[in-house]
Amino acid sequence: MAAKGKITINQGLCKACELCLTVCPDEAIRLSEGLNEKGYHPAETAKDSCKGCALCAVMCPEAAIEVCRG
Amino acid sequence: MKGTDALGEAAIRAGCRCYFGYPITPQNEVPEYMSRRMQEVGGVFLQGESEIASINMVLGAAASGMRAMTSSSSPGISLKQEGLSFLAALELPAVIVNINRGGPGLGNIAPSQGDYYQATRGGGHGDYRMPVYAPAYVQELYDITMKSFDVADLYRTPVMILGDGMMGQIVEPIYLHERPDVEIPPKDYILDGAENRPSRIIKSLILDPVEMEEHNWKLKRKYDLMAHELPEWEEFMTNDAKLTIIAYGTAARIAKGAVKRARSEGLKVGLLRPITLWPFPEEAIRNLAKKTKLFLVFEMSTGQMIDDVRLAVEGKVPCEFYGRPGGVVPIPQEIARIIERYWLQKEL
Amino acid sequence: MKIVYTRPKCLKPVPNHYCPGCGHSIIHRLICELVDEMNMRGRIICIPPAGCAVLAYNYFDFDVCESAHGRGCAIATGFKRAQPDRIIFTYQGDGDMAAIGTAETLHAANRGEKITSIFVNNAVYGMTGGQMAPTTMIGQKTTTSPYGRRTEVEGYPLKITELIATLPGAAYVVRTSLANPAKIRETKKAIKKAFEVQMAGAGYSLVEVLSPCPTNWKVSPREAFAYLEEKMEKEYPIGVMKDYTAKKDK
Ligand SMILES: Cc1ncc(C[n+]2csc(CCOP(=O)(O)OP(=O)(O)O)c2C)c(N)n1
Ligand code: SF4
Ligand code: SF4
Numbered sequence A: 001m002a003a004k005g006k007i008t009i010n011q012g013l014c015k016a017c018e019l020c021l022t023v024c025p026d027e028a029i030r031l032s033e034g035l036n037e038k039g040y041h042p043a044e045t046a047k048d049s050c051k052g053c054a055l056c057a058v059m060c061p062e063a064a065i066e067v068c069r070g
Numbered sequence B: 001m002k003g004t005d006a007l008g009e010a011a012i013r014a015g016c017r018c019y020f021g022y023p024i025t026p027q028n029e030v031p032e033y034m035s036r037r038m039q040e041v042g043g044v045f046l047q048g049e050s051e052i053a054s055i056n057m058v059l060g061a062a063a064s065g066m067r068a069m070t071s072s073s074s075p076g077i078s079l080k081q082e083g084l085s086f087l088a089a090l091e092l093p094a095v096i097v098n099i100n101r102g103g104p105g106l107g108n109i110a111p112s113q114g115d116y117y118q119a120t121r122g123g124g125h126g127d128y129r130m131p132v133y134a135p136a137y138v139q140e141l142y143d144i145t146m147k148s149f150d151v152a153d154l155y156r157t158p159v160m161i162l163g164d165g166m167m168g169q170i171v172e173p174i175y176l177h178e179r180p181d182v183e184i185p186p187k188d189y190i191l192d193g194a195e196n197r198p199s200r201i202i203k204s205l206i207l208d209p210v211e212m213e214e215h216n217w218k219l220k221r222k223y224d225l226m227a228h229e230l231p232e233w234e235e236f237m238t239n240d241a242k243l244t245i246i247a248y249g250t251a252a253r254i255a256k257g258a259v260k261r262a263r264s265e266g267l268k269v270g271l272l273r274p275i276t277l278w279p280f281p282e283e284a285i286r287n288l289a290k291k292t293k294l295f296l297v298f299e300m301s302t303g304q305m306i307d308d309v310r311l312a313v314e315g316k317v318p319c320e321f322y323g324r325p326g327g328v329v330p331i332p333q334e335i336a337r338i339i340e341r342y343w344l345q346k347e348l
Numbered sequence C: 001m002k003i004v005y006t007r008p009k010c011l012k013p014v015p016n017h018y019c020p021g022c023g024h025s026i027i028h029r030l031i032c033e034l035v036d037e038m039n040m041r042g043r044i045i046c047i048p049p050a051g052c053a054v055l056a057y058n059y060f061d062f063d064v065c066e067s068a069h070g071r072g073c074a075i076a077t078g079f080k081r082a083q084p085d086r087i088i089f090t091y092q093g094d095g096d097m098a099a100i101g102t103a104e105t106l107h108a109a110n111r112g113e114k115i116t117s118i119f120v121n122n123a124v125y126g127m128t129g130g131q132m133a134p135t136t137m138i139g140q141k142t143t144t145s146p147y148g149r150r151t152e153v154e155g156y157p158l159k160i161t162e163l164i165a166t167l168p169g170a171a172y173v174v175r176t177s178l179a180n181p182a183k184i185r186e187t188k189k190a191i192k193k194a195f196e197v198q199m200a201g202a203g204y205s206l207v208e209v210l211s212p213c214p215t216n217w218k219v220s221p222r223e224a225f226a227y228l229e230e231k232m233e234k235e236y237p238i239g240v241m242k243d244y245t246a247k248k249d250k
């Protein structure tokens, strides 16, 4: 069975640069409809396909993503 | 002891353990002396690639909590102005020596006082002040150098020692005393790695104008305190003087000779010698303005300190000026002749 | 489940002022990860530049000393000479490092100062609004090279890292890129090695990081990262230029 992952995005820090979306191999992230305090559509979990590879977190300029795996 | 050596030795004995500088005549004896002595006392001597680099090395050492200094001469001091502004803004202690030479431009290497404005007005940018000492004797140069490090630490400010090639080259007997006991408050601002303490920041960038204004006023209060506590001057035969010469540094040595000559001819002439150029000894001059009939300002420039004298005198007594810029060092007889001329002209 | 990635402790938990997709924020994070992992907080001092990263002290939870534009390596020299047992690093942009601060940088490297420089090359003056930098690419339009950089007028992109690699005082010299997660990991490894080289007392270490400035390149963050790989890495090849440890092995 493939590894299971979970990400937690600190939406207050997100600037909607979309870099996490770009690198996620599993299309597990999307931009949300809502706005955060800074006026960005922050990233959110799209579907339950995360493998916990942490590529999104390595990319995220705002260090807004925490990744769990197990 | 030679002036430059006295300066270097005083710095070492004051606990200066970091010297950074770039060669320029007429002050090369200072880095040469320091390069020998720092090795002996286990300090740091480093010849920077420029005056700009050197003053920034001083900044780094000062932010590390070390007593640090640099020395140079006029064109090099121009290059250090950015660093001086930063030292003042960051409130970091450091000692900067300017062995003033003829200018503007490359000028020459002869003794000059053409950098008075630059030294006292802050040649660097921004709203800052910096104590400036102008010793006239080798012993005084030694004492003041020692004191400069204490003043720098006590007020957390860069301090300038302003001399010229004459001051640097002159040999006089001096007493090499140890550093007087001055209590320096603990340096709680230095950066040495945030081990077991919150991290610290040394910065001058304050983007909010209101906060910046606050910082400017805070600095101003410190400058006011220095203006109150630091002025130093020497008076020579001023008590009954009808004509008072005002001169500093090498010019004051010459003027003193002229005063002695004039006195031997019965003329009531005195000398006031500012030892601090900033803060300027205004009070002393204001007091003399009540007694004397004429001030004669003598500078080895086209006239810079005269502005400060006029500000202090507030028009109460006439102020005349005699200047020899360009590196010309007049002999006392020349100044004595000028004194006589004014004496007759103004019917003193 | 266990946490495999989280925000480094030394990166203060505050939003930063950088534009979306700015490389500075990624590099800040990498540095903070290393400060945590290598347990350096109590002995590291950073000298950030005048440039977009001037406010780095708002984010780094360790000692930071501001510098005048370009003077970082001279200030770092003062720090290191005064405190040889501390880890001192400058963080500089291309204008800071390779224009106004060229002399300070080259001479510090040549003296073999035991300091580290993180050199963020985004090929423009970010902070002042996107003017031409010494590292601006040939043909690249900036606010002061509106017709594109022309070599006959503005000269060539300055490869200060290659220059420094020729100096005996430089112990470790490398250029990396932020173009994708793998290269970001390489960048982190390079910075780690640079700090190790400093701690070993081997000499000057320099990590040039090719970094996007989406705002002044006037592209989206995605496009900026693509441009990094497709264009900048062609002009500025990534890789190790000098490694004293490799020399020792031979
Ligand atoms: C002496 C001086 N000159 C000019 C400036 C204005 N200035 C600030 S940052 C900068 C250039 C920044 O570009 P770079 O070093 O590439 O950093 P970036 O913002 O791109 O990261 C300039 C010209 C200054 N602060 N000081
Ligand atoms: S950890 Fe990997 S799979 Fe999960 S969201 Fe991030 S990039 Fe996608
Ligand atoms: S990379 Fe970070 S800042 Fe950018 S969209 Fe994703 S979570 Fe937001």
Ligand code: SF4
Binding pocket: C017, C018, C019, C020, C021, C022, C023, C024, C052, C122, C126, C127, C212, C213, C214, C215, C216
């Ligand atoms: S201007 Fe460029 S370098 Fe500066 S913060 Fe924005 S993206 Fe980053």
Ligand SMILES: [Mg+2]
Binding pocket: C093, C094, C095, C120, C121, C122, C123, C124, C125, C126, C133
């Ligand atoms: Mg730049």
